[in-house]
Amino acid sequence: MSVFTRITRPQLDQFFSAYSLGEVVSFEGITDGIDNTNYSVATTQGRFILTLFESLAADELAHFLKLLLHLGKNSLPCPCPQRDRQGNPLRQFNGKPAAVFRLLPGSSTASPSILQCQEIGLQLASLHRCTQDYVFPVKSGNDISWCKTVLNRISVYLSAADRGLIDDELAFQTENSRVNLPRGVIHADLFRDNVLFADDRLSGLLDFYSACTDTLLLDVAIAANDWCCDNGTVNNEKFAALLAAYETLRPLEPLEKQHWPILLRAAALRFWLSRLEHQCYPRPGEITQQKDPLVFRRILLQHRQQTYLSLNLRSTA
Ligand SMILES: Nc1ncnc2c1ncn2[C@@H]1O[C@H](COP(=O)(O)OP(=O)(O)O)[C@@H](O)[C@H]1O
Ligand SMILES: N[C@@H](CCOP(=O)(O)O)C(=O)O
Numbered sequence: 001m002s003v004f005t006r007i008t009r010p011q012l013d014q015f016f017s018a019y020s021l022g023e024v025v026s027f028e029g030i031t032d033g034i035d036n037t038n039y040s041v042a043t044t045q046g047r048f049i050l051t052l053f054e055s056l057a058a059d060e061l062a063h064f065l066k067l068l069l070h071l072g073k074n075s076l077p078c079p080c081p082q083r084d085r086q087g088n089p090l091r092q093f094n095g096k097p098a099a100v101f102r103l104l105p106g107s108s109t110a111s112p113s114i115l116q117c118q119e120i121g122l123q124l125a126s127l128h129r130c131t132q133d134y135v136f137p138v139k140s141g142n143d144i145s146w147c148k149t150v151l152n153r154i155s156v157y158l159s160a161a162d163r164g165l166i167d168d169e170l171a172f173q174t175e176n177s178r179v180n181l182p183r184g185v186i187h188a189d190l191f192r193d194n195v196l197f198a199d200d201r202l203s204g205l206l207d208f209y210s211a212c213t214d215t216l217l218l219d220v221a222i223a224a225n226d227w228c229c230d231n232g233t234v235n236n237e238k239f240a241a242l243l244a245a246y247e248t249l250r251p252l253e254p255l256e257k258q259h260w261p262i263l264l265r266a267a268a269l270r271f272w273l274s275r276l277e278h279q280c281y282p283r284p285g286e287i288t289q290q291k292d293p294l295v296f297r298r299i300l301l302q303h304r305q306q307t308y309l310s311l312n313l314r315s316t317a
């Protein structure tokens with residue numbers, strides 16, 4: 001369970017008195033999530049999510065809350081920050097930055113269908129389109145230099161084979177720079193646990209706190225690796241469905257098509273590394289969730305094999 005900060009009823013009553021959202025009726029900690037503390041709060045006026053931000057500072061958060069307000073205005077089903085009586089979307093709770101969002105309907109899905117993969121493709125393309133002219137001054141924190149730093153941190157825990165594999169992939173990614181691909185606002189973590197579905201309709205895109213300005217196609221690859229793999233096994237039909245749906249709203253440029261297999265590998269490497277880091281250096285907290293790094297090792301190996309197969313096919317044609 002990711003409840004890093006415990007709260008009490010009197011604290012919550014006092015906090016909610018700064019908003020015009022009714023009186024608190026009940027509250028409970030949310031078990032999902034990995035970075036922040038989330039509580040579900042019922043008031044006399046509805047149901048809300050209270051988020052206590054565990055690592056982001058108020059000035060950084062201002063960018064994310066502004067982005068969420070922009071996305072909400074563009075009809076994306078995102079959590080819209082509620083303003084307090086003074087109009088502020090961000091307050092302090094127990095010395096931590098905190099915000100209140102309206103609870104979105106639906107639940108996350110453990111085994112996505114083809115239809116749900118298509119929905120993800122469509123919503124990602126909508127996100128990329130509606131932020132085309134939006135200036136978002138947050139840079140990616142997970143670039144190649146971050147990968148190298150993480151590798152150094154975890155190196156002592158790795159087998160020689162895994163260390164070699166990561167080194168080799170990093171060299172490949174460095175050679176295949178993505179600087180000329182279209183960039184924009186990316187969610188950067190659109191996994192199953194960050195999306196709500198009510199039946200087959202997507203009802204919520206959550207957790208925009210990894211969002212940054214980066215390669216658009218990387219966002220598609222990050223989402224596809226999670227949505228289109230069944231426990232680490234690539235499902236080509238789902239990959240094709242997600243990408244085709246994405247392209248109905250934002251067709252890929254030829255250079256992007258060429259880079260697709262490379263970005264699938266980059267995305268797999270990035271999450272293999274972060275999961276390894278979380279495993280080697282667990283965060284203090286109340287029963288925090290551990291995500292299996294091996295899933296991304298398997299995904300990376302399959303994408304690498306796919307690249308070699310297509311290179312061999314090309315060289316023998
Ligand atoms: N606006 C919302 N509506 C409904 N559920 C939400 C909302 N915001 C968060 N949640 C719930 O809280 C969980 C954790 O939220 P998330 O933003 O992913 O946390 P973290 O930043 O810690 O990873 C989600 O998986 C979802 O179940
Ligand atoms: N969705 C990720 C967890 C979030 O990534 P992090 O870099 O913030 O740890 C996963 O499933 O690994």
